[in-house]
Amino acid sequence: MITLPEEFSQQISAFAGLFSKKVFEHAKVLITGCLLVVGRRTVCSALRAVGLSQYKRFDKYHSVLSKAKWSCYRAARILLLLLVDHFSPAASYLVFGIDETIERRRGAKIKAKGIYRDPVRSSKSHFVKCSGLRWISLMLLTPISWADRVWALPFLTVLAPSERYHQQRGKAHKKITDWARQMMLQLSRWLPNRLIIIVADSSYSAIDLLDSVRRHVCMITRLRLDAALYDFVPPRPAGQVGRKRKKGERQPTLLQRLDDPETKWTEMVIPKWYNHGARSMCIASGTAIWYHSGMPPAPIRWVLTKDPGGNIDPAALLSTNLDLDSAQIIDFFIRRWTVEVTFEEVRAHLGVETQRQWSDLAIARSTPILMAMFTLITLWADHLQKQNRLVIKPCAWYQKSRPTFSDAIASVRYRVWRNQHFCTSIFQADMQKLNPPWAEHLIYMLTRAA
Known part of the structure; x- marks a missing residue:
């Protein structure tokens, strides 16, 4: 064995x-x-x-x-501590990404499956549904020195069934934001003495979620350009009676600020703009209260980005930590893209959806x-x-200077198989029944298979 x-x-x-x-x-x-x-x-x-x-x-x-x-949750805590001790033992802050993915599964016995929007095949104008299981994954976003980029490393993944699943069982439905709140609060309990920054897409940009976790973690998400933003509440006059105000005067929406000639823009070079390398962007930033009737007020720092060349649509980000500057907020949010890369890698190389x-x-x-x-x-x-054993196997038609996950899993497999099945005699005079180049080629084909 x-x-x-x-x-x-x-x-x-x-x-x-x-x-x-x-x-x-x-x-x-x-x-x-x-x-x-x-x-x-x-x-x-x-x-x-x-x-x-x-x-x-x-x-x-x-x-x-x-x-x-x-317990999967106890296992997740152990894996998280291994990650932190290995990659970020003395870091002043830790960046995490949270997102959901759909595992396409069929079968009458799979009770938790539902019908969801397919995020891969759908677009703004085209809606595609798929049947499967919805998972929410929390990942550590950490730089990997030998890959020269940030990787998203999953440690806690939970199943988030559909609303119909809970209705059929007479249970209260838990939305994605409810699951996310529990996961973030659990993370803050596992790492009580660390500054935790969590980046997420617009699905998690909800006022009630931001309010429930902002005392424990810093959240960075997208912000609607038409969000209702207000000034902070001014000091209460002495002797004033009545209910305390929740917000100040209404601010212009970020959509209005885009066309406002009085908006102060700062041109900034973003070192790594997704996979496009360095890119110059115009940045505007400020603080506000994000408020909606019936919701708690959420103090945020907003960041508005605009491409000087007009090739990228304007976008807005928010941070629940008002002390972060614009460059930090953009840099942390850009790391979120590696979460999508991890979802693709686990399907291509680790067989997710084949179990x-x-x-x-x-x-x-x-x-x-x-x-x-x-x-x-x-x-x-x-x-x-x-140990200098992480090997890149380039081809004549495909050259790369840094290892990818396919190289990582191939090197790990090579270490396992080479040690146990291809150990040759220590005597040089012994006859080799398997030609060494063919042995290497056999191992290479096995290690690269998904």
Whole structure:
């Protein structure tokens, strides 16, 4: 049976306290198989990948997901602490991204599936629906030195069922913002002495959500150009009676500020504007109270961006931390794009949407495990990089100077397979039955397979 090298087992051993001794051994086998398997990430495929295709008690490994008692939330906390200790042990702040994705699944036994808008195939003018499971993932956005860019590393992924699912069971529906609030507050409890910055798209730009978490974390999201903004409440005159004011005078909307000749614009060069490199943008910023009737007032700093060349549509951002400057808010928000990259990578290389669990508990565990595998592989690849074992395999028609996730998972797989199946004799005179170039090519094809 194939096992992980000792250098990789050190991170896995941190999770030993979550399981009984027997279940932990079975869990390690599944993690190894999930790393090495080519094709679908099912339990049976994982067992074949580690050489257990003839093992008759295969039901024990299914039970790790469907019956065994262990907590995904405790596992998420352990993984988060591993990440922080490895990549940001002394950082003054930590940046996280939160977003949802749809896992396309079919089957009458999958109770939590619903009909959602397909974010990949839909556009502003074209609406596409898909059936599947909706997941909300919280990721650490941290620079990876050997990749020369920020990666989004998932550690907490939760299932957010549809409204129909809750109605059929007579339960109160929890919206995306409700799940996000719980996840953010949980994160603040896990990291009580850190400044936490969370970036999100416009789905999380809700006044009630901002108000409920602003004392614990700093949120940076998009802001509607027609949002109702007000001045801060002026000092209350002495002796005045009555209810306290929630807002001051109405400010112009950001849409009006775009065409206002009195708006003070500052031209700023953004070093990394998504994947376009450095870009010059016109920036305007200010503070305000974002208020809507029936909602609590939300003090924010808004940032309005405009392309001098007119090639990019104007956009607005908000921060619940009023002390951040415009450049910091833009830089933090741009990191959010790496969350979408991670969603694509876990589908392409880790088999998300190919698993076939039907029981509720197994479904709730399998996808978070695959998302966490992205993070574990990144940790292992960083360890290999320090040993100069993180290898890039360029082609004549495709050259790259920095490793990507495909190189990371290939190098990790290479380390596992090379140690256990292609160790040759120490004697130089021994006959080699397998031509070394062909052995390298075989390993290369296996490591690059999704």
